[in-house]
Amino acid sequence: MRTLVVGSQALLIELDSADEVAALHAELLRRRDAGALGPVRDLVPAARTVLLDGVRDPAALGARIARWEVPPLTSGEGPLVTVPVRYDGPDLAEVARLWGVGPGEVPGIVGATLFRVAFCGFAPGFGYLTGLPERLHVPRRDTPRTAVPAGSLALAGEYAGVYPRSSPGGWQLIGSTDAVLWDPAREPAALFAPGVRVRFTEAGRD
C-alpha cells in the first residue's frame, strides 16, 4: 500500500491488485458507515487505487490508513444483483473462438462467474466488473463501434460491463439486457455501484 497526497483535500491510495482495492474499499465503507473515518466527500475506487476526496488532513489520514489491518474480501460480501441477459451480441462468436468454446457455452461460463463492480467511470452508471479468470480476458475490438446500444453486455481485458446508454465503445459485445443500469430518479441511481456483486442469468431460462 502506498499513500499519495493529492492537493490539499485528497488522498490517493495505491494497491497492488484489484482484490486489494476491493478489500480496502469495503473496509473504508465499513468504517465510514460506522462513523469512524471522518468526513470524506467522495470515495472513488479505480483499477489499482482508491481516492478519498474532500478530506481534512490527507497526510494524517494516509498515515492512519497505512496502519490498518485490512481483511481480504469474502465472496459473500456486498449486495447481490441478478441481471437477465439475452446472448445475442455481435461479438459472441468471436469471444467464443477466443475462449476456445462453442457460442452455446458462453452463457454457462458467464452465468457461473460471480462478478463484482470494481469501480465506475466512462459514463454515469458504467461499472467495471471483475471476476473473469485471466484465461477468459479478451482484447478490445480493433475498431471501436460508433454506437453501442444501451444494455449491451460487453467484455474487454480483465473487465465486463453493461452500457447504461447508447455510446461509442470498443468492447466485445456478447449479449443484451433490459435491466435499467442507470436512472438518476431512482434510489440507488446506479444498479452497478462499486462493491455490488453481479450474476448474469440467461433470459427466459430461469
Next chain:
Amino acid sequence: MTELLVVRPGALTTVQDRGRPGHAHLGVPRSGALDTAAYALANRLLGNPPDAAVLETTLDGVSLRAAALTVVVVTGAPCPVRISGRPVAWGAPVGLPAGAELEVGRAESGLRSYVAVRGGIAVAPVLGSRSTDLLSGLGPPVLSAGMTLPVGPAGPDPVPGADAYGLPAAPPELLLPLRPGPRADWFTGASLAGLWRSVFRVSPSSNRIGLRTEGGPALVRARAGELPSEGMVLGAVQVPPDGLPVVFLADHPVTGGYPVVGVVGPGPALDAAAQARPGTPVRFVRAR
C-alpha cells in the same frame, strides 16, 4: 413565480449551481458554476439561497424575456446589460418588467457572466443539482432559442441594497498555485524544474471540462508505460502524451489514465481560470 423565455441563447449558456459532488464513485462528474465567487455573489445580491441555480454564459452573453416582473443581476465577466434596449447596471439587482427583454452582451473582459434571477432557475434537479454537465449529459440541456426556464418562488430574504465592490479586471496572466503530486515522479526532474520557469498560453480548445494549455515546453516522461485509470480531483493538472498540462475544471471526468503532475486548489485560482480567455499567458507557481 414566473418563467424566462430564451430569446438569444448565446454561444454556450448553461444552467449552473453548486453541482453534484459526492457521486464520483458512480461515474458522475461534480459539474457546477466554474467561477464560484461570481456565482455566489449573484445569489447574494438577489437574496437567493446560496445554492440557487443561475445561468452561466460563454463570451457573448444571452437574451431573455420574463413572463412576469422579476429581479435579475449579472456578475462574473463584465459586459453591457440592457433592459428594453436601455443600459442598466451590471453587478447590481435590476427589475425586469413582464415582457421586457434582458440583453446580456458580449464580455468586455473574462469569459463567463452569471445571470441570476430572484427565486433561482427552477428546472428539475438531477441527483440534487440543476447543473448542466457537458461531459456526461446530466441536467438540463444547453439553452436554445425559444426554450422556457421556470423560475422558483422568491425566498424570505429581501433583495439586499447596494453591495459595492470593484469591477473584476481581467488579469494580464493566469497564475496557478500548484501542489506537486500525486504523479510528479512520472516526469523528469529537469522538465519539472522547467515547469516553474515556463509560460504557457490558454488554448482555444479549453472548455468546462478542462483548461488546456499550449505554447509552453512539454513535460517529459521519466518512465514508459500506462497508468491504470485513477480518481481525479477538481484542479488536477493532467498531462496527456503531448506533455501540455490540462487543468481539470468542474465537468472533468471522475477517473483518468494520464498522470497528474500536481493540483491547483479550489478557490480564487480556479475562478480566475474560468475567466481566462484563449491566449492568456499561464504560469504555474509552487503552492505554499
